[in-house]
Amino acid sequence: MDILAPLLAEGRAAAAHAPWPRADIGPETWQRVILHLAGGELDLLGLWGEADRVHMAVSAPESHEIAVFTLACPEGRFPSVGLSHPPAIRLERTIQDLFGLIAEGAEDARHWFDHGAWGIGTPLGTPGPAPDHAYAFLPVTGENLHQIPVGPVHAGIIEPGHFRFTADGETIIRLEQRLGYVHKGTEGLMIGAPLDHAARLAGRVSGDATVAYACGFARAAEAALGIAPPPRAIHLRAVMAELERIANHIGDFGAICNDASFALMLAHCSVLRERILRAAHLAFGHRLMMDRVVPGGLSQDITAEGLAAIAGLIPVFRARLDQLAALYDSTASLQERTVTTGFVQPDYVRHFGCGGHVGRASGRLFDSRKWPSYAPYDSTKFDVPLRTDGDVNARVWIRIEEIRQSLAILDHLLATLPPGPRRTALPAPSTPVEGMSLTESFRGDVLIWLRIAPDLTIQRCHARDPSWFQWPLLETCVYGNIVADFPLCNKSFNCSYSGTDL
Numbered sequence: 001m002d003i004l005a006p007l008l009a010e011g012r013a014a015a016a017h018a019p020w021p022r023a024d025i026g027p028e029t030w031q032r033v034i035l036h037l038a039g040g041e042l043d044l045l046g047l048w049g050e051a052d053r054v055h056m057a058v059s060a061p062e063s064h065e066i067a068v069f070t071l072a073c074p075e076g077r078f079p080s081v082g083l084s085h086p087p088a089i090r091l092e093r094t095i096q097d098l099f100g101l102i103a104e105g106a107e108d109a110r111h112w113f114d115h116g117a118w119g120i121g122t123p124l125g126t127p128g129p130a131p132d133h134a135y136a137f138l139p140v141t142g143e144n145l146h147q148i149p150v151g152p153v154h155a156g157i158i159e160p161g162h163f164r165f166t167a168d169g170e171t172i173i174r175l176e177q178r179l180g181y182v183h184k185g186t187e188g189l190m191i192g193a194p195l196d197h198a199a200r201l202a203g204r205v206s207g208d209a210t211v212a213y214a215c216g217f218a219r220a221a222e223a224a225l226g227i228a229p230p231p232r233a234i235h236l237r238a239v240m241a242e243l244e245r246i247a248n249h250i251g252d253f254g255a256i257c258n259d260a261s262f263a264l265m266l267a268h269c270s271v272l273r274e275r276i277l278r279a280a281h282l283a284f285g286h287r288l289m290m291d292r293v294v295p296g297g298l299s300q301d302i303t304a305e306g307l308a309a310i311a312g313l314i315p316v317f318r319a320r321l322d323q324l325a326a327l328y329d330s331t332a333s334l335q336e337r338t339v340t341t342g343f344v345q346p347d348y349v350r351h352f353g354c355g356g357h358v359g360r361a362s363g364r365l366f367d368s369r370k371w372p373s374y375a376p377y378d379s380t381k382f383d384v385p386l387r388t389d390g391d392v393n394a395r396v397w398i399r400i401e402e403i404r405q406s407l408a409i410l411d412h413l414l415a416t417l418p419p420g421p422r423r424t425a426l427p428a429p430s431t432p433v434e435g436m437s438l439t440e441s442f443r444g445d446v447l448i449w450l451r452i453a454p455d456l457t458i459q460r461c462h463a464r465d466p467s468w469f470q471w472p473l474l475e476t477c478v479y480g481n482i483v484a485d486f487p488l489c490n491k492s493f494n495c496s497y498s499g500t501d502l
Helices: 004-009 027-038 086-099 186-190 195-202 207-225 231-259 263-284 304-329 332-338 346-352 356-360 369-373 392-415 471-477 483-493 497-501
Strands: 022-025 043-050 053-059 066-072 077-079 102-104 146-150 162-168 171-178 433-440 445-452 458-464
Touching: 004 022, 004 027, 004 066, 022 027, 027 053, 027 066, 027 077, 043 086, 043 445, 043 458, 053 445, 066 433, 086 102, 086 346, 086 471, 162 483, 171 471, 171 483, 186 195, 186 458, 195 207, 195 445, 195 458, 207 231, 207 433, 207 445, 207 458, 231 263, 231 304, 231 392, 231 483, 263 304, 304 392, 332 392, 332 483, 346 471, 356 392, 392 483, 471 483
Parallel strands: 022 066, 077 102
Antiparallel strands: 043 053, 053 066, 146 162, 162 171, 433 445, 445 458
């Protein structure tokens, strides 16, 4: 059943929005979209604001059709999505903090980004006085319960986040997160920025996924401007994206084992990650390949030395990965810590539209390289690993299998790398144009939506990290586990603080 077409027909189509349609709708249609989300017929891809309106991107899970719905908010209010569809709750709290738009009927209207450090309220809407920033964690009642506050400053060199545990002895009864400590004002900095500078900002939303964000921003800009980068640039973007995926997955594999007191695995995985980063530096002049992907193509081509280094590393990496996977699988002390720990219910994954290794470890078969797909993955054969056991062990194995698929993808990309230019010129549009993209990072799907002015500056850009729909599930998976297993659960997710704090 085509759900999106009749909903779009009820509104007014945006003339310059690509590659998927956007429609301005009324409150009644907005409510019908919410009902489809609550009923599972649609997945929420994103929810973001402007000073006088809100936008909601959704997809049909069976057809993978995508649409954006826009609701004007002349009174500064809109019907709450989170009231019926919990994945929207934190997004609504963000819209309230940044733009001052109120989600009517919302059960949780606490501040999310605004920790009282700005000096004003709603900086991207109509700036006003700073509101009361007293923050109350959700109450928990029961006998023999105690609370354990952790963070926002942690013992390791990691980003800040506060975790409030309620426990019965060592057993976790509830976890509540508070994030927003590394809010950078990225979306505000984007407004009015030249396209090339905005691309650099996009690549820094979450630095460990800089290639994915840069690709997402570039693809959204190219869709808006109606251009395509050269085939060579498309191939090399995918080379960088797969190198980034491998480097992060192998690093996480080692770190998870280290949190289970098996430091030997971290040492071996760190060596492999370092070899990937050195090959990336040799190939593209930067270990993380930051600022190499730009709208229209690439800022630089791959070097001959780097091409040879990557090609030579693939078989070595594949052999070492097989050895480490066998070591992991045969180490009883590791299995005792990871198997059945941190279980994520498949129903929760589906309801939250959770992607990446977290979703695929709990049975949700979604990878934006496949669905809705984009070049060059639309002509590249690879499998999407899937498990249903949903525990830390499953998330480890999804990473291992994804590395194997990425190595095969790299083999194909290097063998079929086309010659030619690396960049296409950017035309100046006569009127504002809008574009959107879904790009698969190592964590899952990154959504970028933007509007470009005729002078090639950004009027509005929104970047949605996959962690928005993963952080809440981390709260659910620790229930019934012991406090000492939280680091293991947390690292098996490896959500981005920076990506959600924006």
